[in-house]
Amino acid sequence: METQTATETLKDRFLKIREKTESICASLEIDDFSTQPVDFVSPPKWHLGHTTWFFEQFVLSEYKKDYRLFCEDFAYCFNSYYNNVGDRILRANRGNMTRPTTNDVFSYRKYVSQQLAEFLEEDINAKVSEVIEIGLQHEQQHQELLTYDIKYILGNQPFFPVLKTDIQLQPEKDKGFVAISEGIYEIGHKGKGFSFDNEHGVHKTYIHDCEISSTLVTNGEFIEFIEDSGYSNFNLWHADGWDWVKTNNIKAPMYWYKHKGVWKHYTLKGLVEIDSSLPISHISFYEAWAFAEWKGMRLPTEFEWEVASKHLNYGQLWEWTNSAYLPYPNYQKAEGAIGEYNGKFMVNTMVMRGASLATPKNHSRPTYRNFFTPDTRWHFSGIRLAK
Incomplete structure (x- = not known):
């Protein structure tokens, strides 16, 4: 905020x-x-x-x-x-x-x-x-x-207009994986600043030994997934995800086009050739999960992400987690219309953590719980792997 x-x-x-x-x-x-x-x-x-x-x-x-x-x-x-x-x-x-x-x-x-x-x-x-x-x-x-x-x-205009904007993804410095030790951790908002009701209900959760990547998955890595038949190998996908791929004829991330053998994508600065070093964006949960399967890894839970967040550089793209969007223990929904703000969406959605380049300055925090349906990819979304 x-x-x-x-x-x-x-x-x-x-x-x-x-x-x-x-x-x-x-x-x-x-x-x-x-x-x-x-x-x-x-x-x-x-x-x-x-x-x-x-x-x-x-x-x-x-x-x-x-x-x-x-x-x-x-x-x-x-x-x-x-x-x-x-x-x-x-x-x-x-x-x-x-x-x-x-x-x-x-x-x-x-x-x-x-x-x-x-x-x-x-x-x-x-x-x-x-x-x-x-x-x-x-x-x-x-x-x-x-x-x-x-x-x-x-x-989706024929001439791919250019906007006046400072939004521009940057390469991330790879520092390997961040190790999280097995143990009991406290989750939820504890600070004095503003927070939404879905962050409330501070509680403890048990986390096993794990590692989370210090960087987001890149365009280059995702091109390897595509070229290795990632979108045609049903073994990599959830059943819902595979139905989504076949029904919608999905073959690449949103805004991607292959022209004369070269991958390009639409950005707010127009249609440009894809930079393999930049983080992959506009990815659905289905695609993120399939990519993780292909890499022999997985997506972090929202709790693993929150614990690891102090060691991560985040803020370029919202990051899919493998956690369903559900209320925390002792969650209390406000009375009346304001109570409709978050609580009634706690079904059929997945939690995203972090922030994106479009997030207003200081609007996010480590406990912030964003949420979208698993097929969503028009937002500024990316992938961070865990193992």
Whole structure:
């Protein structure tokens, strides 16, 4: 998360985060804002509206005296999955909304930002501050999702547009494997800073002797997997993973193309030849697991990863673990709509740890539990091996 300095107010931090979200869209043309090429990608316009609705719904409407909604219909347009606060447009239909216009949404953002900035000039209690903090963390999560979605939208255009961005993977220095000694370890968030409810429930777990790679798997290593018939050897795959490969005719990672015998891939800086020294990205859990099988190794559990994290350089790509996303002991889901934030997704998803180049500065921590379905690969995902 963006840390708050001694002289920076909550209002300053709020306005900075709001500005950052809009800056991610700086390279977009007006036609890009409403596009939804597939159901798991949301239009940039929707992200801008949804993160605004969150503050209007959970802060201004609840706590600001005499607050007037910008538009009563916007809740239906920009609610995501909060059943407690009313009906909403289906996720797959978000791209059908040419109205409200992109300009309307920017006006909405300006109105709500001004209203909340005024509200933050008042004395607010701890309960309200906590909800605002969740809103800030929520918007930062959407900054990352917005980056993924923009890349998917532009990566499926015929001319592979180039964005103004500093996002660029770097080679990692190989320091071998990190050894974890057998024993009982404490897992979960113990610090005083912000954390999500899915990190709570500090508990002990037993870990056997193991080793975790100090570096992420590279493009070059993954090309070896492809050339050794990795995508056609069913012995390497989960049954679900093999069905996914055959049903979707998967032959390479997302955004990869082989042209005249040369592998290329789409990046935010356009279509470029693949650098074999860089970490492999846009990998599903199914592919990560199959690659580990091929290497005669495995993916780490989320608990092994957390214990090893202080010895690892992470932050380039989210890393798949071999752990299902489940509640920790004594997990307590919040009441009402806020309680829908994490808990109801604790089924059919796998935990990812670390961070990515699209993660807002200081938004991750060793106990942060990201989660995605095993077929997901449009996000900035990579592979770290264990043995």
